[in-house]
Each structure stands twice: as structure tokens, then as C-alpha cells.
Amino acid sequence: xxxxxxxxxxxxxxxxxxxxxxxxxxxxxxxxxxxxxxxxxxxxxxxxxxxxxxxxxxxxxxxxxxxxxxxxxxxxxxxxxxxxxxxxxxxxxxxxxxxxxxxxxxxxxxxxxxxxxxxxxxxxxxxxxxxxxxxxxxxxxxxxxxxxxxxxxxxxxxxxxxxxxxxxxxxxxxxxxxxxxxxxxxxxxxxxxxxxxxxxxxxxxxxxxxxxxxxxxxxxxxxxxxxxxxxxxxxxxxxxxxxxxxxxxxxxxxxxxxxxxxxxxxxxxxxxxxxxxxxxxxxxxxxxx
Amino acid sequence: xxxxxxxxxxxxxxxxxxxxxxxxxxxxxxxxxxxxxxxxxxxxxxxxxxxxxxxxxxxxxxxxxxxxxxxxxxxxxxxxxxxxxxxxxxxxxxxxxxxxxxxxxxxxxxxxxxxxxxxxxxxxxxxxxxxxxxxxxxxxxxxxxxxxxxxxxxxxxxxxxxxxxxxxxxxxxxxxxxxxxxxxxxxxxxxxxxxxxxxxxxxxxxxxxxxxxxxxxxxxxxxxxxxxxxxxxxxxxxxxxxxxxxxxxxxxxxxxxxxxxx
Numbered sequence: 001x002x003x004x005x006x007x008x009x010x011x012x013x014x015x016x017x018x019x020x021x022x023x024x025x026x027x028x029x030x031x032x033x034x035x036x037x038x039x040x041x042x043x044x045x046x047x048x049x050x051x052x053x054x055x056x057x058x059x060x061x062x063x064x065x066x067x068x069x070x071x072x073x074x075x076x077x078x079x080x081x082x083x084x085x086x087x088x089x090x091x092x093x094x095x096x097x098x099x100x101x102x103x104x105x106x107x108x109x110x111x112x113x114x115x116x117x118x119x120x121x122x123x124x125x126x127x128x129x130x131x132x133x134x135x136x137x138x139x140x141x142x143x144x145x146x147x148x149x150x151x152x153x154x155x156x157x158x159x160x161x162x163x164x165x166x167x168x169x170x171x172x173x174x175x176x177x178x179x180x181x182x183x184x185x186x187x188x189x190x191x192x193x194x195x196x197x198x199x200x201x202x203x204x205x206x207x208x209x210x211x212x213x214x215x216x217x218x219x220x221x222x223x224x225x226x227x228x229x230x231x232x233x234x235x236x237x238x239x240x241x242x243x244x245x246x247x248x249x250x251x252x253x254x255x256x257x258x259x260x261x262x263x264x265x266x267x268x269x270x271x272x273x274x275x276x277x278x279x280x281x282x283x284x285x286x287x288x289x
Numbered sequence: 290x291x292x293x294x295x296x297x298x299x300x301x302x303x304x305x306x307x308x309x310x311x312x313x314x315x316x317x318x319x320x321x322x323x324x325x326x327x328x329x330x331x332x333x334x335x336x337x338x339x340x341x342x343x344x345x346x347x348x349x350x351x352x353x354x355x356x357x358x359x360x361x362x363x364x365x366x367x368x369x370x371x372x373x374x375x376x377x378x379x380x381x382x383x384x385x386x387x388x389x390x391x392x393x394x395x396x397x398x399x400x401x402x403x404x405x406x407x408x409x410x411x412x413x414x415x416x417x418x419x420x421x422x423x424x425x426x427x428x429x430x431x432x433x434x435x436x437x438x439x440x441x442x443x444x445x446x447x448x449x450x451x452x453x454x455x456x457x458x459x460x461x462x463x464x465x466x467x468x469x470x471x472x473x474x475x476x477x478x479x480x481x482x483x484x485x486x487x488x489x490x491x492x493x494x495x496x497x498x499x500x501x502x503x504x505x506x507x508x509x510x511x512x513x514x515x516x517x518x519x520x521x522x523x524x525x526x527x528x529x530x531x532x533x534x535x536x537x538x539x540x541x542x543x544x545x546x547x548x549x550x551x
Contacts, residue, residue, distance in 0.1 A: 024348050027344075027348055028345070028348055028349070028359055031341075031345060031363065032359055032362045032363065034422070035362055035363055035365060035366060035422070035425075035426070036362055036365065038374075038377050038378070038381055038422075039365065039377075041381070041387055042377055042380075045380070128475070128479055128531065128532065128535050129528065129531075130479055130480070130482060130483030130504075130527075130528075130531060131483065132483050132485045132504045132508075133483070133504065133507075133524045133527060133528050133531075134524075135507075135508065135511070135524075136507070136511050136517055136520050136521050136524060137521070139511075139512075140517070213368075217368055220370070221368075221369070221370035221371060221372070223370070223371055223372050223486045224485055224486055224508075228512060238370075239370045239371070239372040239373075240372075242370075242372050242373065242376070243372045243376075243490060246376050246490075253380055256376060257376075257377075257380075260370075260372075260373040260376065260377070263370060263373060264369055264370070264373060267368045267369065267370075268365070268368065271361070271364070271368050272361065275357070275360070275361065275364075276357075278430070
């Protein structure tokens with residue numbers, strides 16, 4: 001009924017809208033193809049035996065398909081160990097960083113004390129310093145504190161590197177917690193700790209999810225710091241191991257990508273689990289903040 | 290440190306050089322080349338990332354069942370490690386790789402395979418393309434978040450006033466998402482000058498240092514030649530450049546806003 005009226009009244013407008021919609025989908029699909037094709041090609045290469053890599057025409061569906069790259073990467077190259085190393089570093093640094101930065105954010109959002117503005121500004125300045133520039137001082141620092149070539153040292157620098165952004169993201173969210181709720185809890189005898197733990201944190205869930213994704217991804221994907229800090233291959237994280245692996249087997253692309261995919265899958269899982277909070281978390285943190 | 294001829298194995302033997310390292314930086318042809326490369330990377334990646342990111346965000350703004358799927362697909366490169374995507378691009382742009390196949394055998398746009406990584410221009414192009422490809426999803430996400438904050442009443446009012454699509458975009462959407470634009474532009478310029486891993490992994494600065502960027506040059510000086518003092522001086526110069534650029538951008542955006550209000 002309504003459609004027929006619509007058609008009678010505004011055939012031109014309707015046609016224009018349809019064209020716009022199909023243009024939208026065509027553009028999105030082309031874009032998505034550009035984004036995804038390299039990954040599909042990577043997956044397909046990882047199932048090819050060496051003889052079929054970089055042949056013309058390229059194969060998208062491996063024929064014959066083989067899983068030997070995966071078994072070889074997992075068995076001969078200690079990838080299980082690197083996987084665990086990466087997991088330890090990423091999970092622990094995320095836990096510490098999100099906990100610390102949420103406390104800092106709470107203090108910036110809810111308390112007033114001398115020098116608060118100054119400390120916050122220093123923290124923001126931390127956002128503007130590119131990480132790789134700090135490699136040399138970090139290396140010297142690690143050397144002097146005996147943190148070189150240890151996972152603990154890596155965790156320390158990952159936490160330090162993520163505090164600024166996380167605090168900044170979380171502060172916006174915690175500041176938005178209505179003061180009435182705070183006061184109500186205070187009247188009921190709740191101390192600052194309870195208000196932080198029971199009120200601010202649950203309300204800041206989207207921002208916590210965003211901070212968790214950022215920090216976990218950074219810990220899982222980080223390369224330059226790991227490259228300078230770690231020398232014993234028993235301590236390697238996955239990115240370092242993969243880069244090293246490619247350096248040693250420059251043309252064994254099937255193997256390299258099998259190893260890469262083992263590293264990519266956890267981040268996709270983390271992202272899929274947390275992604276529905278993601279846009280929400282960014283909205284009130286980074287953009288309005 | 291940047292004022293010393295730093296001795297990494299026994300720092301007490303380090304020799305005071307004053308501004309010696311800095312004089313060396315400014316006389317160093319290779320530093321200028323690497324700074325130029327970093328600059329090219331920054332200029333070539335920042336604006337496309339923001340423009341394409343905004344474009345996709347606008348296409349994805351309306352809620353639909355497929356929106357989350359596209360969001361994830363576009364964000365996939367962002368969550369993937371620089372190491373993995375760098376190696377992937379090295380593979381795609383290899384001499385008989387997928388890109389050459391598409392251009393040569395499939396579209397017949399070129400007569401023979403291009404050795405992408407063998408000369409400075411094409412190698413930088415590959416590195417820049419990687420930067421854009423990997424970063425677009427992030428800009429999209431920030432813009433998507435910002436677009437949700439654009440008040441619908443404003444859009445409706447503009448439609449009432451008979452504003453076309455483009456007018457609405459310029460008069461309503463762009464000003465409303467300005468904070469996101471400032472945030473992105475500052476962060477991406479910093480990120481652009483922070484380029485390191487992709488260069489290190491795709492070309493290793495080669496051929497013969499032609500694609501070195503400032504930080505890969507710094508890395509070589511410090512961790513290959515163990516000249517930590519000189520490496521620090523290079524990093525310090527870059528840090529000053531980054532700081533100045535960030536301040537200039539904030540100033541520019543602020544003054545433009547004030548004009549807009551007046």
C-alpha cells in the first residue's frame with residue numbers, strides 16, 4: 001500500500017534512492033574486496049606446497065592442498081612456545097595497564113588535587129611521542145635495570161606505552177558518571193574504592209573494552225621494542241619469530257604465512273568478542289574527550 | 290646521550306661531544322634523504338587514510354544487518370600485526386607476485402613485470418600503499434563513532450531548508466565531526482613519522498639505503514653500528530619536528546574553527 005503510493009508520488013526520487021543504495025553496496029563490496037583479498041591469498045598460500053608458490057597464474061584455491069606448512073611450523077619452529085610467550089606478554093600487560101589506567105582515570109575524573117591539570121597534561125604529551133623514537137632510551141633503561149631479554153621487561157614497556165591512551169579514553173567515560181549516583185553511594189557509606197569498583201567500572205564497560213582491545217593488540221602485534229629487547233630466541237614473541245623466520249627462509253612463503261595465520265587468529269577472536277562495545281567506547285572517549 | 294660519543298658497554302667512558310652529534314646530523318646527506326622519505330610517507334598516507342576512512346564511514350553510517358560485517362572486514366588489517374601485513378605486501382609485490390600478475394597478465398597494463406622493491410620510487414609506493422591499506426579501517430572507526438554524535442535534528446533541518454547532499458555534508462556533517470578530524474590528523478601525522486617496521490621488513494631500507502626512513506636510519510646507527518649517541522641525536526631531531534607539526538596543526542584547526550564561528 002505505502003509502496004504503491006510512494007511509487008505514484010515520487011518515482012524519480014525512489015529511483016534515485018535505489019541507485020544511491022546500489023552504489024553504496026558496490027562501493028562497499030569493492031572496498032571490502034581490496035581489504036580482504038590479500039588475506040585470502042595468504043590463507044591460500046599457507047595451504048600450498050612450496051612448488052606452487054609464486055607460480056603464474058596464481059592459485060586462489062590450492063590444488064593440491066596441503067597442511068604440511070602448519071604441521072611443519074608448529075613442530076619444528078617452536079611456534080607453540082612463541083605463541084605462549086605472546087599470550088603471556090599480551091594478557092598480563094593488558095590486565096595491568098587497564099587496571100592502572102582505570103584508577104588513574106578515576107582520580108583525574110572524580111578527585112580534585114593540586115597539580116592534577118599538570119599531571120594530566122604531561123600524560124597527554126605522552127600520547128604525542130611516537131613509540132619508536134624511544135627505542136634507544138628504553139634500551140639503555142632496560143639494560144641498566146636488567147630487564148633486557150626478558151618477558152617481564154617487555155611487559156613493563158608495553159604497560160608504560162599504553163597508559164596514556166587508556167587513561168585518556170577512560171577518563172571521558174568515568175567523568176560522565178552522574179554525580180548524583182556518586183553522592184547517593186557516598187550517603188550509603190561507600191568509600192572511594194567501592195564507588196570506583198562498583199559504580200565507575202561497570203558504567204565504563206564500553207571504554208574498558210576499547211582499552212582492552214587496544215592494549216591486547218599492541219602487546220600481541222608489537223615489533224620494534226621486542227626486536228631491540230629480546231635476543232634469546234626462547235623469549236621471542238610471535239611477530240619477532242615470524243620476521244626472523246622469513247629472514248631465514250626467505251622464499252618459504254607457505255610456511256611463513258601458516259605461522260602468520262596462527263598469530264592472526266587470536267586477535268580476530270578478541271576483536272570479534274569486544275567489537276560491539278568498540279564504537280560506543282570510542283564515541284565518548286577519544287572523540288568528545 | 291645525544292651529546293656524547295656514547296659507549297654502550299661502559300657508559301662511564303662516554304666522551305662529551307656537545308652539539309657534535311647534532312652538527313653531524315645536519316651535515317649528513319643520508320639523514321636528509323631519510324627525512325625526505327619519512328615526509329613523503331606521511332604526506333602520501335595521512336590524507337588518503339582520512340578521506341577514504343570518512344567515505345566508508347558515511348557509506349556504513351546507516352544501520353543495516355550487513356553493517357557489522359563490513360565494519361569487521363575493513364578493520365581486519367588494523368588488528369593484524371605490522372610484521373604479518375608487511376610480509377604479505379612483500380609477497381604480493383614480489384616479481385612474480387599477485388600484483389604483477391594482475392597488471393601484466395590479466396589487465397595487460399604493463400609490458401613486463403615491475404620489480405617493485407628494486408627502486409626507490411616504487412618501493413616507497415608499496416610502503417605507502419601498505420600504510421593506507423592498514424590504516425583506513427582505523428580512520429573509518431573513529432569517523433563512524435563521530436558520525437553517531439551528529440544530531441539528527443540538524444540533518445533534518447538542513448533537508449527542510451532544501452540543502453542537497455553535498456551541502457548537507459559541508460554545512461552539517463563536516464563541522465560536527467571536526468573534533469574527530471583534528472584527532473585523526475594529529476595522530477596520523479605522528480604515526481606517519483613513526484614509520485619503521487614496514488620499511489625494515491619490506492626493503493630493510495634498501496636498495497642501498499634509498500628507502501631508509503628516519504627511524505630505520507636511527508635504528509641502524511644505534512643497533513647495528515652501536516653509535517647510540519648519534520642515534521639519539523637523530524631521534525631527538527625527529528621528536529622536535531613531530532612536536533612542532535602537532536602544535537602547528539592544533540593552531541591551524543583552532544583558528545579555522547574561530548573563523549567558522551565568526
